[in-house]
Amino acid sequence: MNYNLPENIVEILNKNQRTQDSTHNNLIREDGYVPPTNELFIDAITALSMGKNILLKGPTGAGKTKLAETLSHLFHQPMFSINCSVDLDAESLMGFKTLAYEDEKQVIKFVPGPVTSAMKDGSFLYIDEINMAKPETLPLINGTLDYRRTVTNPFTNEVITAKKGFNVIAAINEGYIGTVPLNEALKNRFIVIDVPYLQGDQLKELIKSNTRLTDKTMIDLFTTLSADLIHAVDQGKLAEDAASIRALLDACDLSVVIPPKRAILRSIIDKLEEDREKEFVENLAETLF
Numbered sequence: 001m002n003y004n005l006p007e008n009i010v011e012i013l014n015k016n017q018r019t020q021d022s023t024h025n026n027l028i029r030e031d032g033y034v035p036p037t038n039e040l041f042i043d044a045i046t047a048l049s050m051g052k053n054i055l056l057k058g059p060t061g062a063g064k065t066k067l068a069e070t071l072s073h074l075f076h077q078p079m080f081s082i083n084c085s086v087d088l089d090a091e092s093l094m095g096f097k098t099l100a101y102e103d104e105k106q107v108i109k110f111v112p113g114p115v116t117s118a119m120k121d122g123s124f125l126y127i128d129e130i131n132m133a134k135p136e137t138l139p140l141i142n143g144t145l146d147y148r149r150t151v152t153n154p155f156t157n158e159v160i161t162a163k164k165g166f167n168v169i170a171a172i173n174e175g176y177i178g179t180v181p182l183n184e185a186l187k188n189r190f191i192v193i194d195v196p197y198l199q200g201d202q203l204k205e206l207i208k209s210n211t212r213l214t215d216k217t218m219i220d221l222f223t224t225l226s227a228d229l230i231h232a233v234d235q236g237k238l239a240e241d242a243a244s245i246r247a248l249l250d251a252c253d254l255s256v257v258i259p260p261k262r263a264i265l266r267s268i269i270d271k272l273e274e275d276r277e278k279e280f281v282e283n284l285a286e287t288l289f
């Protein structure tokens with residue numbers, strides 16, 4: 001993927017990269033995120049370069065994690081990650097105390113967590129599925145997300161101020177089972193970037209570059225299947241994950257060796273809960289392949 005970014009954005013990137021490594025062309029990445037529009041990329045880069053946090057909003061398998069990885073690559077920034085769940089607690093964010101031995105003497109050591117590490121290192125912090133966390137957990141880091149860029153570590157009482165370069169990229173999949181609406185004060189601290197499913201020619205390019213499938217007719221058919229699946233999800237006929245690009249790419253890969261209908265069965269249909277959904281996708285596959 002060669003990103004054709006406008007000159008002012010390239011300049012912003014060059015200025016804000018962590019290392020000025022001229023040996024590697026930062027605007028090319030073989031398996032990077034393919035943006036549906038250039039604006040999506042420009043806006044994300046602009047916000048990050050200004051030290052603002054971004055919230056990637058989109059359905060499962062739309063490329064949110066891939067986008068975060070690609071951005072960290074473009075900024076030459078390492079990225080610490082947090083995967084949110086109801087079990088996420090202050091320790092999994094900030095770190096924890098543990099017993100260790102130094103010169104055969106027992107000492108208490110603090111093992112830093114992803115938030116404290118990223119702040120002190122001036123790195124990116126990726127918070128995945130941010131709306132899976134319990135509502136009372138994340139406000140702990142509100143201070144790191146606004147102009148203060150500071151947090152008090154509750155386990156050591158250390159006041160940590162983020163080093164330049166620290167940025168938060170969060171991902172959210174609204175409506176997914178188990179998620180809670182994101183706390184307003186938290187949401188307010190982000191610039192929202194919508195991450196939709198790729199479609200049409202861009203999806204064809206993605207299939208070509210990211211799967212083993214090379215047959216043009218087959219690529220066209222899978223692209224049509226994807227459009228039909230997305231349409232059915234929009235109409236409420238299918239659960240959201242039926243249209244995941246991740247699952248579609250899996251089906252494309254398998255179809256190189258096994259019949260496409262079986263590839264679709266394994267990658268898409270068998271993950272659906274209800275019989276009528278399964279039947280619906282089976283019929284779609286039957287008509288197309």
Ligand SMILES: Nc1ncnc2c1ncn2[C@@H]1O[C@H](COP(=O)(O)OP(=O)(O)OP(=O)(O)O)[C@@H](O)[C@H]1O
Nearest residue numbers: 032033034059060061062063064065066198245246
């Ligand atoms: N626009 C895109 N550009 C590049 N790769 C993509 C794109 N859309 C989907 N993919 C591919 O689909 C797969 C899923 O992407 P990814 O894991 O980033 O999705 P996600 O939005 O983070 O999903 P989830 O919400 O389930 O975590 C990856 O293999 C990724 O490369």
Ligand SMILES: [Mg+2]
Nearest residue numbers: 064065128171
């Ligand atoms: Mg993800």
